[in-house]
Amino acid sequence: MKQTVGLVFQLAWMSLLLGILFAYAMFEGGFTSWFLLDSFVPIFVYLLCLQFYPLKGWKVNRTLSHYKVNAGDHLRVVITMRRKLRFPLYYCVIEEIMPESLNRLDIRRKKYTFLDAPEQLAAQRRVKKLIFPWFKKEMTVSYELVQIPRGRHEFTAIHVRTGDIFGFMKKQHLYQLTDELTAYPARPAVRLRESMKYQKQGSLASSAMHFQAGNVATSIREYVPGDKFSWIDWKQTAKKNDVMTKEFEKDKSTDVLVVLDACNRGKQNWLQFDAAAELSAALLEAFEKKSSKATFLSVHDKVEHFSIAEGRRAQLDRVYQHLAAVEPVPALFPAVLLQELNKMPTGFVAYILTASLDEMLFDVLRKMNMHSHGIHILLISAAAELADSDRMLVRHMAKQGITVTSLTKKQLAADPIEVNVF
Known part of the structure; x- marks a missing residue:
């Protein structure tokens, strides 16, 4: 309708202009008036053709x-x-x-x-x-x-x-x-600064980024950042002219759980969530290089599962596709995670990426910790320092064997990103 009105107005305007010039030429009768009319006629014809040009x-x-x-x-x-x-x-x-x-x-x-x-x-x-x-x-x-x-x-x-x-x-x-x-999402280099060990129910578990080596080396592979110095196979390194490390049986059986908090509770901005998505991708890629079996949970209004088996690059690509599209939605992260507890395996090391801490999350993680070998929270913090309430929660979590690493803009801008486990 608007285009039709515009077309009628433009045609009426051109017709009026042509009529004025024609009337001026008829009454004036001089060279100038007829010259103006004759000059405008081809312009009028062009404009008329332009109006109906498809x-x-x-x-x-x-x-x-x-x-x-x-x-x-x-x-x-x-x-x-x-x-x-x-x-x-x-x-x-x-x-x-x-x-x-x-x-x-x-x-x-x-x-x-x-x-x-x-x-x-x-x-x-x-x-x-x-x-x-x-x-x-x-x-x-x-x-x-x-x-x-x-x-x-x-x-x-x-x-x-x-x-x-x-x-x-x-x-x-x-x-x-x-x-x-x-x-x-970009996949920044991640290096765990400290290796924390937890004694739980008579079994020793180590941080997933620094796997505890077993007694028997089953194969060798190329060195990746995070490998221990003692794992280097010097004979194979000299033979292949590249740094090679030993791969232990226990390395292959380590189960890792990476959980992304994709719930919008009004406490995070879009850049904090981007950081969590990128760190999720970086951690999963590091675990895949170490031939570790990993599970990724994307928690929003529902929980999406992704299993990454050894050597299955296609499964990791599916995670990248999900992380490219996922955006935080209004939901309560601890409540959704609580519904998932019974479906989780036992004996895993968990990395949870979130932008906020609260008592409800602490309660859920205590229950989750009963079936794990360690829980590490990577807290994406927009503030340079934690609030007093968050500091108290961190201390309470530490007593339960749950570590919290606060990642501020200074740590996230570093290369590599150093994850301080305390």
Whole structure:
């Protein structure tokens, strides 16, 4: 309806202008008046043809240099437009309708310096390109998309606007064109600074990032950060000209549970959750390299299970796809986790990534600790120091054998990220 009204108004305006010039030529009768009328007639004919030119008949295509990237990467987008008629067009303005999910910047590790002020990473991305097609049948424009944030970003439309050189007539059309870009979470290097051991029910368990070696070495593998110095096989290292470490039977049987708190309880910002998602991916990748059996739980309004067996890279890729799309939803993390306790295996080492602590979570973790070999909480903290209530909870958890590592913007911006277990 709005376009129809605009069309009628523009036609009426041009007709009125033509009528004024015709009346002026008829009454004046001089060279100037007829020259003005004769000069405007071809312009009027062009504007009339432009008004009925089928802009919606163009074939528009969008091509991304990559459809799957890591957070912080950049890519090139190419928009191609093809038309059948060589109708002269003075200009075209091509605008990409950007998804709202791209309205923030990912500057890789440096973004965590804004952990307490994530609004500084907000950015209103606008892409407009001006071209002069004239008689061309095919037109191409391109632009760079930089500092892409984690998530699934869906491009839905391209807006094209054109008109005449004088600005009398304007035409526009919105092309519905869908493409999806997936930005996987970055996987920062993680190093556990201390190895904590817990004595529980007569069995000794160690931190999952520093596995306790057994007595029998079953094979060798390439060295990865976090391996103990005593595990290095010097003979094989000299033979292969690469640092090799021994792999023990106990390494292969270590069960690891990584739990991501994807519940929005109003106590975290989007950058804290991004940090938790990236650390989840980094920990799971480290465990996969150590040939450890790992289970990943994504806890939001429901619990999603991912099992990562030894050598099953495809299973790890499924986790990355989930972490690229997951966003926190309104839910109570301790309550959802409590419903999952009976389904959990026994004898595991758990890493829980969350942005807040409370008494209800403490109660759930005490019950969970009865069936585990150790629980480690990685607390993503926007504040430089913990609140007094959180400090008290940390002390109570330590008495129950539950360790808490507070990761602030300083620790998260480091390379590698050092997880201090206390």
